[in-house]
Amino acid sequence: MIEVTNLSYSYPLQRQSTIHEISFSINKGEIFGFLGPSGAGKSTTQKILIGLLKGYQGSVKVLDEEVRQLNEDYYERIGVAFEFPHFYSKFTAYENLTHFRRLYSGPTVDPLELLETVGLSAARDTKLSAFSKGMKMRLNFCRALLNQPDVLFLDEPTSGLDPVNAKMMKQQILALKEAGKTIVLTTHNMALAESICDRVAFMVEGKISLIDSPKQLKIDQGKKTVQIEYQLANGNLGLKTFSLTGLKTNEEFLNLLEKDQLVTIHTQEATLEDIFIDVTGRSLV
Ligand SMILES: Nc1ncnc2c1ncn2[C@@H]1O[C@H](COP(=O)(O)OP(=O)(O)OP(=O)(O)O)[C@@H](O)[C@H]1O
Ligand SMILES: [Mg+2]
Secondary structure: OOEEEEEEEOOOOOOOOOOOEEEEEOOOOOOEEOOOOOOOOOOHHHHHOOOOOOOOOEEEEEEEEEEHHOOHHHHEEEEEEOOOOOOOOOHHHHHHHHHHHHOOOOOOHHHHHHHHHOOHHOOOOOEEHHOHHHHHHHHHHHHHHHHOHHHHHHHOOOOOOOOHHHHHHHHHHHHHHHHOEEEEEEOOOHOOOOHHOOEEEEEEEEEEEEEEOHHHHHHHHHHOEEEEHEEOOOEEEEEEEEEOOOOOOOHHHHHHHOOOOEEHHHHHHOHHHHHHHHOOOOOOO
């Protein structure tokens, strides 16, 4: 669906390039996440993919076509939710979506249906000037879906959302994947990336240092130990760590199980954030 080879990009008048020779491909029906600290080049990469920055070096193919050669028709086929959305502040939510809907020549979705999916039905007649950041982000998501695109680009889809709405957004993105859409997102949110991305790319200073599935990364980099808290005779808690290898014959572990003294038991998996720091030497903020 997306094939990027040796992509480099410098903003006009900038001496140094922002993106350095990155290559990746994204399959149809995949949720692919760009992770990296602020300034890594995530949004720049997305802007190149959506045809906003055309003076790039290398090759960027989306839907089998080189992006620098695409014309306005491209926007009939993709959906984009920008990091900093702009709407008409004097128009209501419904009027905004209706306006953007008219820009498409192909089939579109009823804005009311979209507002419903993100919990904004009650705000349909509210002017955008009275919208909170989280409400704007949800409306931004609706706008990206108006033209029923096969490929969606979501820049920081959970930014500014409270935990309930972030969960809703996650479910909506998964529902789109179920419907066969390809989704490219950027995020600082490791928990989101871990729970919904099929693969993630770690990006730092305009380079990709690793691409893999969160699950595989955790298997490869996890500690493979289990930590146990258990009750001591004096009322305090004891803490022990055992290797997962040979656990079923580990006498000390079995002894604790037998005496029914366990209070908590946790496998020690590395989080995606730990792995990011290990691989890139950089934290995510
Ligand atoms: N229009 C622009 N002109 C010049 N430099 C820019 C422009 N937009 C971004 N940059 C620079 O390019 C680099 C990458 O920025 P980008 O917005 O792609 O980062 P990001 O990974 O999306 O960061 P964040 O997580 O903060 O959104 C930064 O150093 C930024 O200052
Ligand atoms: Mg960004």
